[in-house]
Amino acid sequence: MDRALPPRLQAIVDEFAECDRTERLDLLLEYANGLPPLPERLAGQDLERVHECQTPLFVQAEVDDADRVRLFFAAPDEAPTSKGFAGIIQAGLDGASVEEVLATPSEFAMGMGLAEVVSPLRMRSTGAILARIKRQLVERAPDAAS
Amino acid sequence: MPLPADTDPKLAAYAHPERLVTTQWLEDHLGDDGLVVLECNEDVLLYHTGHIPGARKLDWHIDLNDEVARDYIDAEGFARMCAARGIGRDTTVVIYGDNFNWWAAYALWVFSLFGHPDVRLLDGGRAAWAAEGRAMTTDEPQVAPADYPIVQRDDEAIRAFKEDVLAHIGQGPLVDVRSPGEFTGELLHMPDYPQEGVQRGGHVPTASSVPWKRAANEDGTFKTADELRAIYADEIGLEPSDEVITYCRIGERSSHTWFVLTHLLGFEHVRNYDGSWVEWGNAVRVPIEKP
Numbered sequence: 001m002d003r004a005l006p007p008r009l010q011a012i013v014d015e016f017a018e019c020d021r022t023e024r025l026d027l028l029l030e031y032a033n034g035l036p037p038l039p040e041r042l043a044g045q046d047l048e049r050v051h052e053c054q055t056p057l058f059v060q061a062e063v064d065d066a067d068r069v070r071l072f073f074a075a076p077d078e079a080p081t082s083k084g085f086a087g088i089i090q091a092g093l094d095g096a097s098v099e100e101v102l103a104t105p106s107e108f109a110m111g112m113g114l115a116e117v118v119s120p121l122r123m124r125s126t127g128a129i130l131a132r133i134k135r136q137l138v139e140r141a142p143d144a145a146s
Numbered sequence: 147m148p149l150p151a152d153t154d155p156k157l158a159a160y161a162h163p164e165r166l167v168t169t170q171w172l173e174d175h176l177g178d179d180g181l182v183v184l185e186c187n188e189d190v191l192l193y194h195t196g197h198i199p200g201a202r203k204l205d206w207h208i209d210l211n212d213e214v215a216r217d218y219i220d221a222e223g224f225a226r227m228c229a230a231r232g233i234g235r236d237t238t239v240v241i242y243g244d245n246f247n248w249w250a251a252y253a254l255w256v257f258s259l260f261g262h263p264d265v266r267l268l269d270g271g272r273a274a275w276a277a278e279g280r281a282m283t284t285d286e287p288q289v290a291p292a293d294y295p296i297v298q299r300d301d302e303a304i305r306a307f308k309e310d311v312l313a314h315i316g317q318g319p320l321v322d323v324r325s326p327g328e329f330t331g332e333l334l335h336m337p338d339y340p341q342e343g344v345q346r347g348g349h350v351p352t353a354s355s356v357p358w359k360r361a362a363n364e365d366g367t368f369k370t371a372d373e374l375r376a377i378y379a380d381e382i383g384l385e386p387s388d389e390v391i392t393y394c395r396i397g398e399r400s401s402h403t404w405f406v407l408t409h410l411l412g413f414e415h416v417r418n419y420d421g422s423w424v425e426w427g428n429a430v431r432v433p434i435e436k437p
Contacts, residue, residue, distance in 0.1 A: 031193055076182050078244060080191040118190050119207035 005072050005108055006100045009092030016112035024117050031087030032080040035073055038061060042072055048136065052128030055079030059129060061101075061136040067102050070094060073077065079116065085109075085126050089133070098141050148183055148264040149238040157269070159371035161386075161412025163407075166368070167240055167266050176200060182233050185272065186253040187244040196282040198242070198275060202231045202289060206249045206398070208263070210256050216421075221296045226258050228294040235295055235332050242268035242275065246359070246366050254414035255418055255437070259299045267405065270367040274332045279364065302314040304404070305393045306417035308425055311350060312432065318389040320353035323403045324423065328395070331354040331436045344427035350393070354382045358399040361406045374411055393419035393426070 005013065012031075018022055047058035058074040071094045073086040088109075093101050106127035115123045151169040157163040167175075175181055176199060183201040185193050192204040204210070209227050212219055219227065231240060239262065243250035250267055257265040268275070276282065298356060301307075306314070327333040331347025349355070360377055361369055368374070378384045390407060392400040396422030407413040426432055 025191065029191055032191065078192065078194075079189055080195050081189045089373060099291060117208070119205070121189060121207060 005104060006093060006096045007088075008096075009108060010094050011110050012088055013045065013108065016114060017115070021117050022047040024114055027045070028084040028088075028114065029080060031086075031091065032084035035083050035090060036074070036087060038072055038074045042074075046080070047072075048132060050082075050125065050129050050132055053079075053082045053085070053110075053125040054122065055082045055127070057082040057125075057130055057138075058109075059086070061133040061140070063098060063141045064091065067097065068095050069098055071133065081122065082125065085129060089129055091131075098137050101137060102134055104130060147236065149178060151248065155199055155381050155394075156370060160410040162409040163373075164264075168269050169278055169280060172198070172240060172242075172268055172275075173280055175199045176189075180333065181237070181238045181240065184229060184231065184239060185243060186241055187272070188222050188249055189244060191243055192272075194284065196284050197272075198284045199281055199285070200287050200363050201204040202287060203232070204241070204253055207253055210253060216260065218256055218299065219257045221260070221298045222263075224299070225294040225296050228262075228300055230289070232292045233287045233294060234292040234296070237264070237292070239265045240268055242271045243263065244272050245275075246362050246402065247271035248398045251405045252398045252431040255304065255401040255404055258304055260297050260302060261300060263352070263417050270365055273366040279311050283318075304417055306393075308419075308421050308429060308432070310417065311391055311393070311419050311426070314391050315433070318391070319384055320350050321382075321384075321390060321392045321400075321403060321407075322349045322355050322360040323355040323392055323394045323400050324355075325357055326355060328423070329353075330335065331434075342422055346427045346434055348427075348434040350426060351433050351435040353435075355395075356382060356403070358394065358402045361403060368375055368406065368410060371410060374406060378407065378411060384413070387415070389415040389417075391417050391419050393422040396420065397422050 010108055016027060019027055021041055041045050044062060047060050050057045050059055053087055062070045071090050075083040075086060081094040109126040150169045151164040154168045157166050158338060163388050183200045186204045186206055199386045203348050209224055241250040247267060250271055254265050254267055266421050298388060313320050322329050329349050361374060390413060392403045394400040397418055400418050404418040407416045
């Protein structure tokens with residue numbers, strides 16, 4: 001990849017890359033379980049659905065007063081894979097700057113070694129989640145994107 | 147030795163009740179010699195969050211498809227997959243899964259391509275089992291590998307290809323089991339949403355629209371034999387001797403309907419077009435009907 005990943009996301013990618021197949025699934029499940037619940041103020045709101053995910057996943061990207069990106073996700077417990085992808089992106093990019101998120105390549109997950117245990121088709125979801133986050137950020141913070 | 151069939155009265159009204167088991171039957175037979183339970187889900191991690199005790203994981207992406215060509219595994223691959231899960235040719239295999247058994251039905255259909263003699267679906271799938279509060283575990287079973295013979299896949303009887311569908315237009319019934327929006331083609335025109343890379347919307351000319359979900363109750367179980375006949379026989383006029391082709395997007399929902407027509411209603415000549423709309427909607431110069 002040409003562009004560097006934000007350090008926390010890079011650390012997660014490396015963490016996966018160093019695991020064997022079984023450990024990768026366990027780790028993905030840990031990220032699914034570690035996904036923070038949707039804050040109360042967003043519950044019941046009409047969040048954007050990531051249609052590229054096979055199982056339901058909703059995402060909201062905001063920029064806080066300190067110009068940091070805040071990421072919120074909702075997914076049912078029956079959709080642990082989508083939750084796991086969301087958990088990785090939340091842990092890796094929440095709190096980053098808008099510029100850092102926009103500069104994160106959509107193929108960031110390629111080096112994780114997940115495709116062989118999750119299938120390449122399902123891995124497309126990670127890029128789709130990031131693409132929707134970027135689009136929301138551009139809509140919410142047009143200055144930062146220009 | 148196959149396990150005895152489930153004698154539940156609801157199942158007895160189906161054409162082939164031996165192809166379905168209730169959650170109670172499965173609970174009663176868990177651990178029996180000659181039985182292997184497989185969980186096949188849309189979500190590849192779901193099995194690891196908890197499954198029926200002793201159940202083995204089968205992933206439709208990774209375990210049933212060829213890695214390179216868009217096709218199923220070959221005879222050697224199927225034998226390896228079964229052997230690794232402790233399945234022999236005479237094993238009774240019960241499959242269940244998430245999302246109304248879509249992928250469980252798909253896996254059962256793939257097992258049928260290889261002519262596995264005794265393969266059954268769990269009525270209601272994972273959701274029914276969980277809703278009834280039956281045991282689930284995150285422990286993964288230790289499996290002693292079995293011997294499975296090399297048996298060639300037979301695509302003739304129950305699998306349709308694009309050329310078969312083309313030749314079928316005007317000759318026999320086609321059942322489109324996708325949602326009404328996909329059938330009319332309007333879903334391709336929703337703003338902002340990529341539609342899985344399909345270039346054209348609509349349906350195969352002459353196809354009837356019967357969304358797969360009409361065959362299921364809200365709890366994931368199949369509707370009764372009478373209710374199913376009212377839909378497929380009375381409403382769209384299918385007869386058990388008809389040569390029927392079912393299709394959806396990539397063949398999973400149409401496996402569900404294939405199971406209903408073949409095993410619950412006793413149709414003898416139903417083929418599933420697994421290429422489905424992802425192939426048809428991208429193919430050059432095939433006819434498309436769109437209102």
